[in-house]
Amino acid sequence: xxGLIHAREEGFAGLTYGELESTSIGxxxxxxQLKTAGLNHRDLFVLKRHKPTDPPLVLGxxxxxxxxxxxxxxxxVQVGDEVIINPGLGWKxxxxxxxxxxxxVGLPDHGTFAEQILIPAExxxxxxxxxxxxxxxxxxxxxxxxxxxxxxxGKVKSGMNVLIPGIGSGVATFLLQFAKAAxxxxxxxxxxxxxxxxxxxxxxxxxxxxxLENWEEELNEKMDLVIxxxxxxxxxxxxxxxxxxxxxxxxxASAGDEIKLNLRDFFYxxxxxxxxxxxxxxxxxxxxxxxxQHKIKPVLDEIYPLEQFEKAFTRLENGEQLGKIGxxxx
Amino acid sequence: xxGLIHAREEGFAGLTYGELESTSIGxxxxxxQLKTAGLNHRDLFVLKRHKPTDPPLVLGxxxxxxxxxxxxxxxxVQVGDEVIINPGLGWKxxxxxxxxxxxxVGLPDHGTFAEQILIPAExxxxxxxxxxxxxxxxxxxxxxxxxxxxxxxGKVKSGMNVLIPGIGSGVATFLLQFAKAAxxxxxxxxxxxxxxxxxxxxxxxxxxxxxLENWEEELNEKMDLVIxxxxxxxxxxxxxxxxxxxxxxxxxASAGDEIKLNLRDFFYxxxxxxxxxxxxxxxxxxxxxxxxQHKIKPVLDEIYPLEQFEKAFTRLENGEQLGKIGxxxx
Numbered sequence: 001x002x003g004l005i006h007a008r009e010e011g012f013a014g015l016t017y018g019e020l021e022s023t024s025i026g027x028x029x030x031x032x033q034l035k036t037a038g039l040n041h042r043d044l045f046v047l048k049r050h051k052p053t054d055p056p057l058v059l060g061x062x063x064x065x066x067x068x069x070x071x072x073x074x075x076x077v078q079v080g081d082e083v084i085i086n087p088g089l090g091w092k093x094x095x096x097x098x099x100x101x102x103x104x105v106g107l108p109d110h111g112t113f114a115e116q117i118l119i120p121a122e123x124x125x126x127x128x129x130x131x132x133x134x135x136x137x138x139x140x141x142x143x144x145x146x147x148x149x150x151x152x153x154g155k156v157k158s159g160m161n162v163l164i165p166g167i168g169s170g171v172a173t174f175l176l177q178f179a180k181a182a183x184x185x186x187x188x189x190x191x192x193x194x195x196x197x198x199x200x201x202x203x204x205x206x207x208x209x210x211x212l213e214n215w216e217e218e219l220n221e222k223m224d225l226v227i228x229x230x231x232x233x234x235x236x237x238x239x240x241x242x243x244x245x246x247x248x249x250x251x252x253a254s255a256g257d258e259i260k261l262n263l264r265d266f267f268y269x270x271x272x273x274x275x276x277x278x279x280x281x282x283x284x285x286x287x288x289x290x291x292x293q294h295k296i297k298p299v300l301d302e303i304y305p306l307e308q309f310e311k312a313f314t315r316l317e318n319g320e321q322l323g324k325i326g327x328x329x330x
Numbered sequence: 331x332x333g334l335i336h337a338r339e340e341g342f343a344g345l346t347y348g349e350l351e352s353t354s355i356g357x358x359x360x361x362x363q364l365k366t367a368g369l370n371h372r373d374l375f376v377l378k379r380h381k382p383t384d385p386p387l388v389l390g391x392x393x394x395x396x397x398x399x400x401x402x403x404x405x406x407v408q409v410g411d412e413v414i415i416n417p418g419l420g421w422k423x424x425x426x427x428x429x430x431x432x433x434x435v436g437l438p439d440h441g442t443f444a445e446q447i448l449i450p451a452e453x454x455x456x457x458x459x460x461x462x463x464x465x466x467x468x469x470x471x472x473x474x475x476x477x478x479x480x481x482x483x484g485k486v487k488s489g490m491n492v493l494i495p496g497i498g499s500g501v502a503t504f505l506l507q508f509a510k511a512a513x514x515x516x517x518x519x520x521x522x523x524x525x526x527x528x529x530x531x532x533x534x535x536x537x538x539x540x541x542l543e544n545w546e547e548e549l550n551e552k553m554d555l556v557i558x559x560x561x562x563x564x565x566x567x568x569x570x571x572x573x574x575x576x577x578x579x580x581x582x583a584s585a586g587d588e589i590k591l592n593l594r595d596f597f598y599x600x601x602x603x604x605x606x607x608x609x610x611x612x613x614x615x616x617x618x619x620x621x622x623q624h625k626i627k628p629v630l631d632e633i634y635p636l637e638q639f640e641k642a643f644t645r646l647e648n649g650e651q652l653g654k655i656g657x658x659x660x
Contacts, residue, residue, distance in 0.1 A: 096575030097600040231593055245426025250597050257594040263561055264587040267580050267605035270427040275597035 003114025004309050007056035011047050017307050020058065020114060030077050030121045031069035032085065036137025036303075037112040038062030039312050039325040041169070041254055046107045061087040061105045063112030064127055064136035065329075074121040083124040084136045085112060086284045088144070092122075094152065094282040104141075104278065113306060115329060125284065128292055135298045138170065138324035139291075140284070143298070145251060146174035146227075147287035148279035150182070154225050154249045158183025163223045165189045165238050166230040167199045167207070170324035171252070173299040175227050176202050181294040187223070189215060189234075195322050202299070210234075216241055225249070232256025239271070247272040299323030305330070333444025334639050337386035341377050347637050350388065350444060360407050360451045361399035362415065366467025366633075367442040368392030369642050369655040370500070371584055376437045391417040391435045393442030394457055394466035395659075404451040413454040414466045415442060416614045418474065422452075424482065424612040434471075434608065443636060445659060452611065458622055465628045468500065468654035469621075470614070473628070475581060476504035476557075477617035478609035480512075484555050484579045488513025493553045495519045495568050496560040497529045497537070500654040501582070503629040505557050506532050511624040517553070519545060519564075525652050532629070540564075546571055555579070562586025569601070577602040629653030635660070 003020045025031055043059050050057050064084040067077055077083070087105035091098040105111050105119065127136045150156050162179045164172055167188035179186045180203035188199045189210040196207035208215040215237075222243035228235060229252030236259070239248060250273065266273075279287075290296070301321040304312045306329050316325055333350045355361055373389050380387050394414040397407055407413070417435035421428040435441050435449065457466045480486050492509045494502050497518035509516045510533035518529045519540040526537035538545040552573035558565060559582030566589070569578060580603065596603075609617070620626070631651040634642045636659050646655055 098574075235593070244428075250593055252597075253593040257592055259591050259593055261589050261591055262587055263565070263580055263583040263589055263605075266603075267582075267607050269605055270607065271605045273596075273603040275593075275599055275601045277597050277600065 001115040003058045004060070004306060005056050005058055006047065006050050008052050010052055012313065014052060015047070015059075015309065015313075017309060022116065023118065025069055025071050025118060027071040027073040028121055029071045029118050030067050030074060030124050032063070032065045032083060032117050032119065032124060033068045034063045034065035034112060034115060034117060034329045035133045036064050037306070037327045037329060038138030038141070038170070039316055039327065040141050041252070041316065042104065042141065043106065044313070044317060050107060057107060058110040058114045059106050060111035060113035062138055062140045063117065064133055067124060068116070071121065077121045077124050081124070082127040084127045084140055085117070085119060086123045086125050086144070086281060087141050088278050088281065088284070089120065089123065091278070091280045092282065094280045098278070098280070113309070113327065122281065125288070128288060130292070130295060131297060134300055134303050134326055134328070138298050138300065138326040141278070142170040142324065143174050143287050143291070144279040144284050145277070146171050146178055147290065148283050149227055149249045149251050149276040150175055150178050151286070152279070152283060153274045153276045154227060154247060156182050156184055156225060160184045160224040161187065161221050163187045163189075163226045163238065163241055165210070165226070165228060165234045167204070168192065168195045168319060168322050169229065170298070170321070171229055173202065173323045176204060177296045177299075178290065180204075181290070181296060184225075187219065198322050222246065228252070230255045232259050235259045239266075242269065242271055245270045247274060249274045249276055251276040301325050303328055331445040333388045333440075334390070334636060335386050335388055336377065336380050338382050340382055342643065344382060345377070345389075345639065345643075347639060352446065353448065355399055355401050355448060357401040357403040358451055359401045359448050360397050360404060360454050362393070362395045362413060362447050362449065362454060363398045364393045364395035364442060364445060364447060364659045365463045366394050367636070367657045367659060368468030368471070368500070369646055369657065370471050371582070371646065372434065372471065373436065374643070374647060380437060387437060388440035388444045389436055390441035390443035392468055392470045393447065394463055397454060398446070401451065407451045407454050411454070412457040414457045414470055415447070415449060416453045416455050416474070416611055417471050418608050418611065418614070419450065419453065421608070421610045422612065424610045428608070428610070443639070443657065455614065455618070458618060460622070460625060461627060464630055464633050464656055464658070468628050468630065468656040471608070472500040472654065473504050473617050473621070474609040474614050475607070476501050476508055477620065478613050479557055479579045479581050479606040480505055480508050481616070482609070482613060483604045483606045484557060484577060486512050486514055486555060490514045490554040491517065491551050493517045493519075493556045493568065493571055495540070495556070495558060495564045497534070498522065498525045498649060498652050499559065500628070500651070501559055503532065503653045506534060507626045507629075508620065510534075511620070511626060514555075517549065528652050552576065558582070560585045562589050565589045569596075572599065572601055575600045577604060579604045579606050581606040631655050633658055
């Protein structure tokens with residue numbers, strides 16, 4: 001079978017689309033014939049972490065397809081089932097943090113950028129029928145991350161003012177859709193006029209132009225909740241928008257991970273800063289129920305054939321996308 | 331009447347012990363003849379914030395004494411009542427943050443370092459009978475701050491591992507006593523052998539020598555909760571001791587308020603950082619119930635006549651104390 005493999009060279013130069021040997025199925029595993037997959041910032045990060053001396057690796061955390069083989073002990077999944085992949089391995093019930101040994105599909109185990117994947121049967125979840133294959137293929141990682149950050153950690157409630165700096169990424173567009181559906185007033189920022197317009201059409205009450213040095217002057221209200229996935233470049237401004245007693249949830253640092261922070265401002269403001277990453281299988285189920293109830297579909301940016309991975313990775317690295325970049329696998 | 335007044339010159343040089351004019355009582359106020367008062371880091375901070383051009387100010391937030399006059403609309407406090415002062419002005423029910431207009435006794439209104447003080451009747455609270463006048467006089471600000479930080483914010487539970495870096499200050503000794511009484515395993519650090527020994531006798535399970543660069547190597551377990559009141563000098567080490575999903579509560583920055591923080595470590599750790607300051611009248615009542623139930627008495631360091639304020643301020647500024655420094659006012 002074919003897949004997108006990282007081997008032999010550092011970073012992007014080590015990526016090739018080529019032939020892989022299939023491995024035999026474990027007794028609690030299923031094999032999924034993938035139809036679509038989704039690209040995440042994590043894949044860029046994996047490109048940096050996976051060393052040329054490590055065994056070759058298939059990248060990718062998101063995917064959807066049809067089960068074509070089941071292990072001998074698997075009972076609740078059958079050949080022919082249409083599934084999406086929950087990329088969290090070994091985190092079942094919701095908890096403050098993942099258990100020891102938690103991993104994500106696509107490092108160290110092979111990922112979804114291939115014709116087939118072997119995964120634990122519990123990670124093959126029924127595909128929501130109202131989603132297309134493209135939509136289903138790009139949902140998992142970003143949808144789960146957004147769900148935990150916004151609901152479990154941020155405890156979003158109807159009527160809250162919620163700020164999402166840097167709208168554009170897949171996870172940021174899910175945050176906007178989820179927060180809007182939860183009844184919050186959602187504020188976003190972007191340097192792109194096109195993305196600001198798209199955010200307004202998705203239901204943001206205000207889309208601020210972060211090219212302006214003092215974009216926050218256009219905010220008439222303080223925020224109850226900021227969901228921050230940009231990092232160092234925006235963090236201080238994000239903190240400054242919180243009301244006293246407000247909460248910032250952080251789960252991303254694509255624009256730098258070292259921040260400075262003034263403790264006195266922080267504790268006088270009675271602020272809360274909460275770290276979040278990924279989520280449990282329980283939260284994955286809750287996320288699926290939420291999008292089904294509110295008929296939320298992932299915002300699709302571009303969908304490429306897997307062979308055109310270079311275009312996709314470049315588009316993500318340059319931050320040109322609005323919503324999710326995906327792959328068709330045929 | 332006599333009092334410790336700040337006026338005319340910056341900082342410590344502007345402090346004099348001298349005569350003050352009494353002002354007339356408001357209809358919702360009481361006048362308390364003070365017997366004792368307590369010194370806090372806040373008083374050092376007020377010395378920096380109160381300008382020579384501002385009206386002269388009596389410092390001090392903590393005090394205890396006997397009511398000797400009540401305003402015309404006051405019903406629940408009587409002349410002769412033995413009271414301690416809740417120094418929080420205008421924060422009644424517990425809430426995420428104090429309401430607009432919240433102030434603390436001792437800036438901008440006159441404080442407790444005087445023979446008498448006028449305060450709102452609701453801030454004159456019955457003195458716990460098991461405390462001496464010295465103990466009652468030093469309880470309020472540090473006890474309330476510790477209570478909110480540890481219970482309301484830190485949600486301490488029996489069996490938790492709790493770290494208190496920099497044992498010694500009044501608020502840190504309350505934290506140790508409160509956390510121990512709540513059933514936690516309490517770890518402390520100090521550079522002073524004498525303070526470490528005192529902490530062990532107050533019930534700490536381990537007192538680490540923070541003169542050692544890698545004092546944390548002696549910790550065999552990760553912490554569920556760190557209550558951090560030192561600031562920049564210890565903050566990173568404090569964060570590093572948390573288990574995944576653990577919580578750090580910050581309410582002090584006597585050793586610097588600018589910190590650096592790695593966002594990626596923070597969100598991968600699913601950490602929580604919560605700011606806290608002071609507390610509400612509701613928390614003040616809960617704190618009094620808690621110390622009554624567990625018969626907790628403030629750890630007294632030195633008690634000086636108010637005229638010897640220089641000795642007291644110098645001792646606090648040098649961090650020589652273990653527990654609370656107080657004043658006798660006769």
